[in-house]
Amino acid sequence: MTAFIGEFNCKLDEKGRLSIPSKLRAQFPEAVGNTLVVNRGFEKCLVLYTKEDWLDETAKLNAVDDFMSPDIRRFKRIFTNGANLVQIDGAQRILVPKKLLEYAELTAEVILVANGNKIELWDQAIYESELNVDAAEMSQLAQLFHQQRNQG
Amino acid sequence: MTAFIGEFNCKLDEKGRLSIPSKLRAQFPEAVGNTLVVNRGFEKCLVLYTKEDWLDETAKLNAVDDFMSPDIRRFKRIFTNGANLVQIDGAQRILVPKKLLEYAELTAEVILVANGNKIELWDQAIYESELNVDAAEMSQLAQLFHQQRNQG
DNA sequence: TGCAATTTCCCACAATTTCCCACAATCTCC
DNA sequence: GGAGATTGTGGGAAATTGTGGGAAATTGCA
Numbered sequence: 001m002t003a004f005i006g007e008f009n010c011k012l013d014e015k016g017r018l019s020i021p022s023k024l025r026a027q028f029p030e031a032v033g034n035t036l037v038v039n040r041g042f043e044k045c046l047v048l049y050t051k052e053d054w055l056d057e058t059a060k061l062n063a064v065d066d067f068m069s070p071d072i073r074r075f076k077r078i079f080t081n082g083a084n085l086v087q088i089d090g091a092q093r094i095l096v097p098k099k100l101l102e103y104a105e106l107t108a109e110v111i112l113v114a115n116g117n118k119i120e121l122w123d124q125a126i127y128e129s130e131l132n133v134d135a136a137e138m139s140q141l142a143q144l145f146h147q148q149r150n151q152g
Numbered sequence: 153m154t155a156f157i158g159e160f161n162c163k164l165d166e167k168g169r170l171s172i173p174s175k176l177r178a179q180f181p182e183a184v185g186n187t188l189v190v191n192r193g194f195e196k197c198l199v200l201y202t203k204e205d206w207l208d209e210t211a212k213l214n215a216v217d218d219f220m221s222p223d224i225r226r227f228k229r230i231f232t233n234g235a236n237l238v239q240i241d242g243a244q245r246i247l248v249p250k251k252l253l254e255y256a257e258l259t260a261e262v263i264l265v266a267n268g269n270k271i272e273l274w275d276q277a278i279y280e281s282e283l284n285v286d287a288a289e290m291s292q293l294a295q296l297f298h299q300q301r302n303q304g
Numbered sequence: 305t306g307c308a309a310t311t312t313c314c315c316a317c318a319a320t321t322t323c324c325c326a327c328a329a330t331c332t333c334c
Numbered sequence: 335g336g337a338g339a340t341t342g343t344g345g346g347a348a349a350t351t352g353t354g355g356g357a358a359a360t361t362g363c364a
Contacts (some may be wrong), residue, residue: 003207005189005237011353019352022321023237029257031325042218042225090314091352115232116214130226131233141227148224149216163343167321242323243342253337 002029002050004114008137013123016101016149017093018121025092036099040082044126046096046104048119050110056117098117127143155182156266161276164262168253170273173231176266177244186241190252193232196278198248198256206235209243235268248273254275 008021017116028050037054041047049057060082066073086094096106108122122130133141160173180202189206193199201209213228234255238246248258261276274282285293 005203005206007234007251013353013355017353022351025235034234042222087310093352095311113229113233114235115228118211125362133226133230138230141223141230144221144223145216145227148220165344167344169343174341239322245342247321 001056002027002032003051003119004116004117006112006114007058008112010110010112012096012101012106015095016098017089017095018110019091019093020088021112022092024112025088027114036086036088036094038084038086038094038096038121039079040100040103041120043130044104044123046100046106046121048121049117051085053117074084132148137142153208154179154184154205154269156268156271157304158264158266159261160264160266162262162264164248164253164258164260168248168250170244170248170262172240172262174244176264176271177240179266186239188238188240188244188246190234190238190248190250191232192235192255193272195282196256196275198242198258198273200246201269203237205269210250215289 004024004027005023006021006027008024009020010021012018032050032052035051037051038047039047039049039054061076061079064076066076071127082100084100086096088094098118104121105123105126106121107123111122111124111127113120113122113127156179157193158176158179159233160176162170162173162277164170169188187203189203191199191206207220210232213231216224216228218225218228235248236252238245247268253255256273257275257278259275260275263274263276263279265272265279267275
């Protein structure tokens with residue numbers, strides 16, 4: 001599994017092309033080649049994976065049997081159906097499908113946030129509000145995290 | 153885990169380069185190589201880790217599954233959001249990303265404070281006001297610390 | 305089949321980053 | 335205290351990166 005690190009400001013041009021910062025590009029293992037996968041995130045953002053990591057993710061999902069329940073089938077469908085293959089072009093850019101741009105409300109200023117094997121794409125303004133927490137809320141979140149970690 | 157000790161005065165040049173004092177550099181284990189991670193601190197400062205220590209920190213976070221809840225995802229994001237890789241150059245300097253410089257209001261005079269596996273970077277003026285405590289306040293803080301440690 | 309619109313590929317310029325070198329200041333050892 | 339070595343600081347130049355736009359190719363529609 002790849003482990004990406006970094007937060008980057010990027011620009012989306014009018015053609016919907018997003019250039020990958022060289023600092024991030026350098027973190028891709030050679031084997032990745034030029035093919036990535038973009039998908040909708042749970043929040044109003046997009047998620048970028050290497051093709052290999054994406055296949056791992058879907059393999060984990062598919063380990064859960066479809067027979068189990070309609071909800072399982074529905075979740076798997078919804079989670080998977082936004083995924084798109086994208087190619088990195090000669091100028092280190094990817095062309096993000098319009099549908100996904102609209103979903104995450106990406107316009108010009110985009111933030112790439114790498115964490116583990118995922119790279120999230122956020123509209124700058126939305127990202128800032130997501131991260132803007134006051135102390136009270138923060139300690140509540142910490143408590144929640146603490147609980148959920150311990151109950152597994 | 154690395155254990156750094158010391159407080160150092162450093163200068164930031166106009167290009168955003170911060171030179172690491174040799175006394176501190178000498179404390180890095182050989183294996184660290186030239187790659188470090190900088191991130192925003194909770195207070196108005198930055199935090200520097202070895203890459204290894206940073207990956208340990210995030211591994212703890214990522215032990216909790218993203219599917220669990222939006223709050224979990226948010227909490228993890230808030231923790232890891234500003235992380236960036238930095239390289240130590242031939243003159244023992246790191247280039248701190250502009251975004252982070254602005255966040256911590258670092259200008260010219262910077263204080264490095266090593267503590268455990270973290271090295272905090274503070275603007276000198278801000279650091280001094282942070283440390284400016286009288287005896288009464290200090291003993292009150294100690295009391296608070298004692299209470300909170302014991303209740304977990 | 306032809307036209308229009310979109311997509312893909314390619315090139316070029318501007319801005320930033322990285323690398324390198326040199327000098328000044330400090331420290332250490334004799 | 336002095337000389338040499340090491341460390342800190344600054345800046346210039348080359349290489350790289352990011353950004354934009356144009357032209358060719360492909361697709362879709364009439």
